[in-house]
Amino acid sequence: MSFVIPEPARPSLPIKGSDDRFPVRRVYCIGRNYAAHAVEMGHDPDREPPFFFQKNPDNLDSTGTFPYPTETSDVHHEVELAVALKSGGVNISEEDALAHVYGYAVSLDMTRRDLQAEAKKQGRPWDIAKAFEKSAPVGALVPASSIGHPHQGTIRLVVNGEERQTGDLNQMIWKIPEMIAHLSRFIELAAGDVILTGTPAGVGAVVPDDVMEATIDGFEPLIVTVR
Numbered sequence: 001m002s003f004v005i006p007e008p009a010r011p012s013l014p015i016k017g018s019d020d021r022f023p024v025r026r027v028y029c030i031g032r033n034y035a036a037h038a039v040e041m042g043h044d045p046d047r048e049p050p051f052f053f054q055k056n057p058d059n060l061d062s063t064g065t066f067p068y069p070t071e072t073s074d075v076h077h078e079v080e081l082a083v084a085l086k087s088g089g090v091n092i093s094e095e096d097a098l099a100h101v102y103g104y105a106v107s108l109d110m111t112r113r114d115l116q117a118e119a120k121k122q123g124r125p126w127d128i129a130k131a132f133e134k135s136a137p138v139g140a141l142v143p144a145s146s147i148g149h150p151h152q153g154t155i156r157l158v159v160n161g162e163e164r165q166t167g168d169l170n171q172m173i174w175k176i177p178e179m180i181a182h183l184s185r186f187i188e189l190a191a192g193d194v195i196l197t198g199t200p201a202g203v204g205a206v207v208p209d210d211v212m213e214a215t216i217d218g219f220e221p222l223i224v225t226v227r
Contacts, residue, residue, distance in 0.1 A: 011057040013084070013105065013194075016140040016220070022084055022102065024057040025192030027136065028183060029080075029109055033173050033198025050174045050182055053126050055109075061134040061192065066179040066219070066224050068208050069132050072112040077156035077206055078199035079165050079214040081150065083176055084141050088189030097177035098149050100189070106222040107138040108157075109196055136196070139214075139222040147156050151175065153217030155200055159210050167200025169216070174198075 031051050068075060086102035109130070116129035150169055157165035174182070179195060196199035206212065206226050214222040 003166050008058075011060060013060060013061055013138060014140040015103070016142050022141050023192050024060055024194055025190055026055055027055040027060065027194045028052050028187075029055060029130070029195070029196040030174060030179055030198050031079075034135060034167055034200045050179060053130055053182065055131045055136050055196075057194075059131055059136045060107075060138050061132065061136065062138055062140070063134075064137075064224055066108075066134055066137055066206075066212075066226050068206075068226055069110075069112060069135070072114055074112070074114040074205055076111045076113045076203045077157055077159065077164065077212055078109040078111060078203050079155055079216075080107050080109055080196045080199050081105075081155065081169060081216055082138055083179075083180075083195040083197060085189060085191060085193045085195070087191050088184065088193060090184050090188045092181050092184040092189065094181045097180035098144075100180060101149065101176070102146050102191075103141040103143040103145075104147060104150060104219075105139045105141045105220050106216050107136055107196055108212065108214055108222070108224065109199060110135045110137070111203075113203075123132040137212075137214075137222060137224045139220060142219060147218055149176065150218060151217070154215070155217075156215045157202070158213045158215075159204075159206060160208060163198050163202075164204050165202035171200065172198060 011024040082105040152170040
């Protein structure tokens with residue numbers, strides 16, 4: 001088989017301590033998964049069925065640089081734990097969910113907040129606000145075989161030395177096994193899928209030359225410069 005145009009490069013993520021790469025198939029993101037963040041975004045923090053949106057696989061970026069996007073004047077940081085799957089399926093049980101996880105990484109969900117607000121007002125999808133080039137900076141994946149399955153620990157984002165976001169993984173409304181099980185009821189998950197698990201309160205704007213440092217207990221910091 002031949003293609004009529006050059007085949008696009010396969011998006012992939014680095015793996016800590018290895019020259020191998022993790023190929024990315026799809027990227028799912030859960031919305032408002034920390035109660036305090038739900039409140040700051042103007043929503044009721046009571047537990048309700050989770051909802052998800054998607055980024056594109058090639059939105060994931062490990063270069064350490066975030067180019068300030070066009071058509072916006074209000075880009076926000078959201079620090080998150082990323083979950084990478086080594087297998088999948090449909091109707092996965094919560095009890096079996098973690099067996100499908102390859103590893104974890106520190107990540108950022110960068111958002112054109114002004115465009116997202118306009119989309120919400122008009123009842124439109126968030127794609128333009130969320131799924132743009134290099135909108136998901138991410139660190140090296142750490143295999144679950146070496147780190148286990150994080151369920152608690154400080155998650156934090158510092159900009160230019162000033163703390164902006166802080167929380168604990170145990171504050172997630174929907175835990176990782178629940179997210180995997182819920183998603184698999186609607187979509188067939190597979191090896192290479194990545195799930196961003198939500199952000200704590202304190203999201204805010206960045207501008208060119210800002211330096212973001214995202215940390216989660218047990219992981220090396222993810223340092224990203226806005227250009």
